[in-house]
Amino acid sequence: MTQDLESVEVSVSNLDQKNSNIGSIRRITKSLSLGEKVIFLLIFAILLGAVFGKYLAPYDPYFVNLKDSLLPPSSQHWFGTDVNGRDLLSRILVGASSSLLSTLAVIMFAALVGTFFGTLSALGPRWVDETIMRVSDVALAFPALILSLGFAAALGPSLRSAVIALALTWWPGYARLVRTFVLEVKHREYVDAAKVLGVSRRRLIFKHILPNALVNLYVQITIDVSAVLLVISGLSFIGIGAQAPSAEWGALVADGRNYILTGWWTVMIPGAAICVTGILFNLAGDALRVINDPTLVRKGEK
Amino acid sequence: MAKFVLQRLAMVPAVLWAVATLVFFMIKLIPGDPARVAAGRNATIEQVEAMQEKLGLTKPLFEQYFSFLSQTAQGDLGTSIFTFRPVLVDLMQVLPSSIELVFAAMLINLLIAIPLGIVTALVRGSVTDVVLRLLTLIGATVPVFWLGLVLQYLLGAKLKIFPISGQKPSGTQIERVTGMTTIDAFISGDFILFSQTLRYIALPAFVLSLAFIAVSARTLRSGMINVLDSDYVQLARAKGVSKIRMVSKHALRNAILPTFTILGMQVGWMLGSTVLVESIFGRQGIGSYATTAVLQKDIFAVISVVLVMGVVVTLLNLLVDIGQKIIDPRLRVSGG
Numbered sequence: 286m287t288q289d290l291e292s293v294e295v296s297v298s299n300l301d302q303k304n305s306n307i308g309s310i311r312r313i314t315k316s317l318s319l320g321e322k323v324i325f326l327l328i329f330a331i332l333l334g335a336v337f338g339k340y341l342a343p344y345d346p347y348f349v350n351l352k353d354s355l356l357p358p359s360s361q362h363w364f365g366t367d368v369n370g371r372d373l374l375s376r377i378l379v380g381a382s383s384s385l386l387s388t389l390a391v392i393m394f395a396a397l398v399g400t401f402f403g404t405l406s407a408l409g410p411r412w413v414d415e416t417i418m419r420v421s422d423v424a425l426a427f428p429a430l431i432l433s434l435g436f437a438a439a440l441g442p443s444l445r446s447a448v449i450a451l452a453l454t455w456w457p458g459y460a461r462l463v464r465t466f467v468l469e470v471k472h473r474e475y476v477d478a479a480k481v482l483g484v485s486r487r488r489l490i491f492k493h494i495l496p497n498a499l500v501n502l503y504v505q506i507t508i509d510v511s512a513v514l515l516v517i518s519g520l521s522f523i524g525i526g527a528q529a530p531s532a533e534w535g536a537l538v539a540d541g542r543n544y545i546l547t548g549w550w551t552v553m554i555p556g557a558a559i560c561v562t563g564i565l566f567n568l569a570g571d572a573l574r575v576i577n578d579p580t581l582v583r584k585g586e587k
Numbered sequence: 588m589a590k591f592v593l594q595r596l597a598m599v600p601a602v603l604w605a606v607a608t609l610v611f612f613m614i615k616l617i618p619g620d621p622a623r624v625a626a627g628r629n630a631t632i633e634q635v636e637a638m639q640e641k642l643g644l645t646k647p648l649f650e651q652y653f654s655f656l657s658q659t660a661q662g663d664l665g666t667s668i669f670t671f672r673p674v675l676v677d678l679m680q681v682l683p684s685s686i687e688l689v690f691a692a693m694l695i696n697l698l699i700a701i702p703l704g705i706v707t708a709l710v711r712g713s714v715t716d717v718v719l720r721l722l723t724l725i726g727a728t729v730p731v732f733w734l735g736l737v738l739q740y741l742l743g744a745k746l747k748i749f750p751i752s753g754q755k756p757s758g759t760q761i762e763r764v765t766g767m768t769t770i771d772a773f774i775s776g777d778f779i780l781f782s783q784t785l786r787y788i789a790l791p792a793f794v795l796s797l798a799f800i801a802v803s804a805r806t807l808r809s810g811m812i813n814v815l816d817s818d819y820v821q822l823a824r825a826k827g828v829s830k831i832r833m834v835s836k837h838a839l840r841n842a843i844l845p846t847f848t849i850l851g852m853q854v855g856w857m858l859g860s861t862v863l864v865e866s867i868f869g870r871q872g873i874g875s876y877a878t879t880a881v882l883q884k885d886i887f888a889v890i891s892v893v894l895v896m897g898v899v900v901t902l903l904n905l906l907v908d909i910g911q912k913i914i915d916p917r918l919r920v921s922g923g
Binding site: 419423432434438442515518522525535538549553 | 901
């Protein structure tokens with residue numbers, strides 16, 4: 286009898302797999318247009334740059350050489366040099382790891398904690414739900430920049446503080462999102478079916494509810510990259526994030542701001558790096574959203 | 588209506604308490620000895636000990652918490668180790684200037700977003716979609732501090748259309764009445780000076796607004812589309828109501844409501860962004876006060892900025908909620 290139930294359960298979980306819009310990588314690549322494929326390739330390249338930047342850098346990004354101070358972009362120095370004669374391309378490449386990896390760390394933490402509290406909120410007792418939602422109300426009413434500014438100031442200025450501060454600030458948004466997704470999935474028929482079959486609560490949550498509730502989460506994660514990147518670089522810009530001689534992109538803009546009249550590239554290029562990265566991740570997020578919800582294509586954006 | 592206002596007002600202390608608790612938690616996060624941090628880098632041992640006494644660090648945690656709450660409730664946010672004045676006095680001094688900037692940014696936001704929202708709702712097609720999408724992308728990805736520097740360089744230093752930084756022409760005196768430079772210049776009756784101060788505020792306000800224009804325009808647009816597709820507008824159209832009247836009388840009034848909520852939240856976010864904009868343009872304000880405090884390692888002053896902004900945002904949300912009730916008669920009846 287138990288064996289029977291087991292096999293029925295397997296077929297039920299096969300069913301929700303089929304119903305769900307979890308796409309295999311192949312399915313995703315198949316439904317992408319050429320332009321979108323290029324976007325994903327560029328993102329891949331940027332991530333490679335973030336991981337291997339220090340090996341790719343043509344010069345030592347920290348080597349001060351006042352003789353070469355503020356050289357404009359040339360074939361020697363593609364992006365020119367900063368006031369200390371450091372090669373800007375090398376610094377941007379190394380800075381990519383500070384900027385992007387810390388951004389990803391924030392998002393991963395926020396998504397994990399948010400998923401935990403969001404699920405708890407959706408499935409737990411009423412008072413747990415109320416508490417979590419009221420806490421997130423307060424946190425979300427605050428501008429993220431200000432809240433993380435306070436935390437980072439308390440922890441002492443450093444990129445690590447900025448990451449921790451931002452992670453503490455960012456999770457309530459995910460908690461709300463996950464709560465909505467879980468509540469929506471909770472009442473689907475296959476969940477009821479699994480429940481009737483006597484599936485354990487843990488198995489129900491981890492096997493049936495969460496996998497289907499979280500498929501939409503990666504769209505938000507992709508789009509959030511630019512938002513978090515903006516706050517991280519903003520914190521570094523005002524001096525509470527990455528500290529000198531770090532090449533974090535916001536810190537690079539801050540380094541260049543006093544020399545913009547004699548060396549516009551020291552400000553323009555790091556900022557452009559932030560923009561381009563943000564734009565790519567945003568476009569990728571849009572593409573993923575359309576794959577998840579094909580009706581969007583027909584309706585157009587409202 | 589009165590009942591609703593009272594209900595919302597009753598919520599305010601609870602939220603303020605939550606904000607204060609959050610800030611207390613921040614202070615507790617300070618590694619090492621907060622008294623040393625509060626007393627400043629060059630403080631003597633006696634000063635540090637006095638600060639320990641003042642902060643009550645020798646007392647048990649919950650006692651510290653309650654004395655923090657009562658001090659904060661009385662407006663005692665400590666003394667800045669940089670200006671040597673009470674932080675609250677400092678903040679009240681610069682807050683009007685930030686409010687002025689946020690107000691100007693909101694004005695620019697509305698002046699662009701409302702026409703854009705209406706036009707893109709009426710002319711639905713590829714061109715308007717592209718314009719909105721582009722603006723959205725720019726708003727979501729361009730760092731505001733970078734935009735400030737770039738526009739300052741291009742429009743200020745190169746083309747000389749706008750002054751590079753500051754709030755008024757150097758050498759001019761404006762008597763402080765409200766603390767808002769443009770308003771004070773207006774009150775002084777010198778209209779040339781007034782127009783000059785407007786030129787000073789224009790660029791930072793535009794920089795501050797850019798990230799928000801697309802969001803407001805899109806919210807208004809989707810509200811407009813919902814209303815324009817509704818039965819009563821179709822009826823009005825069938826009865827031959829002119830297009831202008833249809834938009835202004837029927838559609839816009841109803842579509843502005845969801846937009847109103849968004850605008851209220853945006854004021855809070857804009858106030859937060861002053862931290863990135865004000866110091867670039869050499870403007871006084873709560874944002875540049877925070878950046879200076881960061882550079883001076885005046886941690887308690889930074890945390891006080893968080894507290895004050897939290898209070899401002901809370902009160903703003905209250906105003907938005909009540910304002911919405913006043914605008915929308917339906918909420919007045921069904922809400923209670």
